[in-house]
Amino acid sequence: MERRLTTIMAADLVGYSRLMAADEEGTISRLRDARTYVIDPAIMEGGGRIVKTMGDGLLVDFPSPVLAVRAALLMQRNLISRESPQREDRRLRFRIGIHLGDVVIDGDDILGDCVNITARLETIAPAGGICISRAIYDHVQGKIEAGMTWLGPQSVKNIPEPIDVWQVEVDGTAPSAVRLSGQARASIAVLPFQNFSATPDQDFFVDGLVEDVITELSRFRWLFVIARNSTFTYKGTAKDVRKIARELGVRYVVEGSVRRSGDRLRITVQLIDALSGAHIWAERWDRPIADFFDVQDEITRRIIAGIEPELGAHERGLALAKSTDNLTAWELCHRGFAELLSFEAGSQATAEKFLRQALEHDPNFALPYAYLARHRYALVLWGRAADVPVAVKEGLSFATKALEIDRRSDIAYAMMSLLLTVDGRAAEAMPVAEQGLALNPNYAFLHFAHGMAAVRLRDADTTIRAAQNAIDLSPHDPSMFAFKTLLGIGLMLRGEPDDLSTARMHLREGASFERTTYYPFIGAALLALRAGNTDEVRIWISDALKKFPNLNAEYVREAAHPFYEGSPYCDYLDRLIEQGLPPGEKRLIEE
Structure with a gap:
């Protein structure tokens, strides 16, 4: 089967049926004249070949993008001039789309x-x-x-990935009605790093590092990352970052430098909001360069761990700063997620409101569904679910819907895994988390989900490894209290001599966050009980009740039993009641 790379133009007459109904013969005659005197000459001048016509449209093959766009401009400008004497509703107007790509040759036709x-x-x-x-x-x-x-990136029918679109300006033509897509993702370009090494031949290392960063950032589905071929055209130039961002159509830019001196390597990276010129994040690393590629992998991981969380926080801040009367689907989604991460009692209802509004703007937007799944998980996690099984069922439904829209949604995989684990189905949750990690090994919350499933399956080593990965990948994550708690529980389960003291440290850190849950308090109390330290048990229970006055054993039993059932700690919950934990009926932790 023959294939080739080519430039394709599609042109379609606007309102063809309406024009034919109003004046069939006149429309046919004017369209024939337009072809003879405007359209065909423009195509011929650009070296184009008409592949086929469809009555009101045509498909054209061009030898180059520049010739295709010049031909389209000539055609549109001349047609506007030619049609100007006609009434507005009678004018012939064409819409034109142009793309470069690989096609299959089928006789005189092209497919793909x-x-x-x-x-x-x-x-x-x-x-x-x-x-x-x-x-x-x-x-x-x-x-x-x-x-x-x-x-911006535009989602279109039957095309799985959004298409990054530009409108070529034609005098006398209105702007495209779509403008920036309501669900346009945050857009970022990683520019070639400057090589300040004593020897220019280290360019291969510097370029390889940038390519790795582009590849790993591209794994995050909420980010639109400009391809290497586009950003590397700026290598060696001294253009202003804001101008580059405008040319590439992005809001955020990553730039950096690499300096090698002797056996040391210094790498500096910064993340810039090109719209405001503000530096959002910057970091520097000094490393021995015993092995280029070990350093490359390590630095790539650290750059991603710095950029992705800071970028997410910045997007949420931008959404919070805007009036709620003028938010796009993307902004509504991030406004909802910001409310969700505030962890305040009333914020959960507000978060759901914004996320549902995002879906009203765009029902085919996967991210709000994934965040609604996280919302239901948060209700269970924080003891705010009136009915845990119902909340889990709804959350799983939201995660499923997100994956139906976007099969590569890392957030949806994380939430489906977590909700399956909470539902006591960790054996199903584990492969879901692993599938998500295969798509994006850089997403900290997916490692957390993986570790939560491992806890339920009594796989202490996997739990510890997953929790540590989450901590390393997102050291300033809003869910750090949960990552620390998971690490502590994993060490509790493994139970080696040094593990219990380390577990106590991580649980204490998990409990120390202003925004935390009762899990680290209960975990630390269970650990103290196992050690026979009843005074410490009472202190942990007292501290938990100060922060969560409605906490009781029955709620812990229902919400947390998947993590303790079958473990050495499963019989200890009743003994916590003896140390001051109210037995209580199951009720909301915060009402």
Whole structure:
């Protein structure tokens, strides 16, 4: 089967059925003249070949992106001029989409995703306008006499990944109605790092590091990451970061430098909000360079651990700062997640409101569904679920819906795994977490989900490893209290001589956060009880009741039994009652 790389243009006449109904013969005659005097000459000048016509549209193959866009501009400008004497509702107006990609040759026809994407780009264009993909933009930038406006990543029918779209400006044409997509992801470009080493031949190491960072950031589904081929065109240039960001159509830029001196390597990286010019995050590492590639892997992990959480926090801050009357689906989603992470009693209802509003804006947006699943998990975790089984069932339904929309949603995999574990189905939860980790090994919350399933399966070593991974990957995570608690519980389960004192330390840290749950308090109390230290047990129970006045043994038994059942601690809960934990009926921890 023959294949080749080519530039495809799709053009479609706007309102064809309406025009034909109003004046069938006149429309056919004017369309024939437009083809003869405007459209075909423009295509011929650009070296294009008309693959097929569809009555009101045509598909054209061009030898280059620049020739295709120049032909489209010539066609649209001349057609606007030619049609200007007609009434507005009678004018012939074409929408044009252009994309560069691989096609399958089938006789005189061409097939494949490239053709499908081009057709979708055409539907985004306004009447008389032109929309192009990033592949085209990268080739025509600076080579056409027209401005280009970034419309952001656009989700289109039957195409699994959003398409990064630009509108080519044509005088007399309105802006595209879609503008920036309501669910446009945060966009970031990792620029080539500067090589300040004494020997320029270290470029291979510097470029390899940047390529690894781009690859690993791309695993996060909520991030739109510009490809290497686009960012590396700026290598060796001295352009202003804000200008580069505008040209690439991104809000965030990562830049850095590498300096090698002797057997030491110094790497500096910073994350910039190009819209405001603010530096969101910066870090520096000094390492011995005994092994280039070991250092490369380590630094890549540390860069990702720094950038991703800080970027998420910045996006939530931007959403919180905006008026709730003027939020996009993306902003509503992050506003809801920010409320969810505030851990205040009233914030849970507010979080759900914003997340559901995001879905009203865009029902095919996977992220709000994933966050709604996390919302239900949070209700159980914080003792705020009126009915734990119902909350778990709803959460699993939300996670399933998120994965139906986006099969690579790391957040949805994490939540499905956690909710299955809470439901006592850890054997099912474990492979779900592992599948998510195969897609994105850099997402700390997925490691946490993996560890929670391992606790239920009494796999202490996996629990400890997963918790430590979560801590290392996101050292400033809002859920650090949970990561520390999980690590403490894993060490409790393993129970080696040095483990219990280390477990006590991590549980104490988990309990010390202002925003924490009762889990580290109960875990530390169980640990003290096993050691026979009843005075410490009473202190932990007293501290827990001060923070969670409605805490009682019955709620702990229902919400936490999957983690203690079958362990050396399963019979200790009743003994905590003897030390001051109210037996109580199951009720909300915070009402």
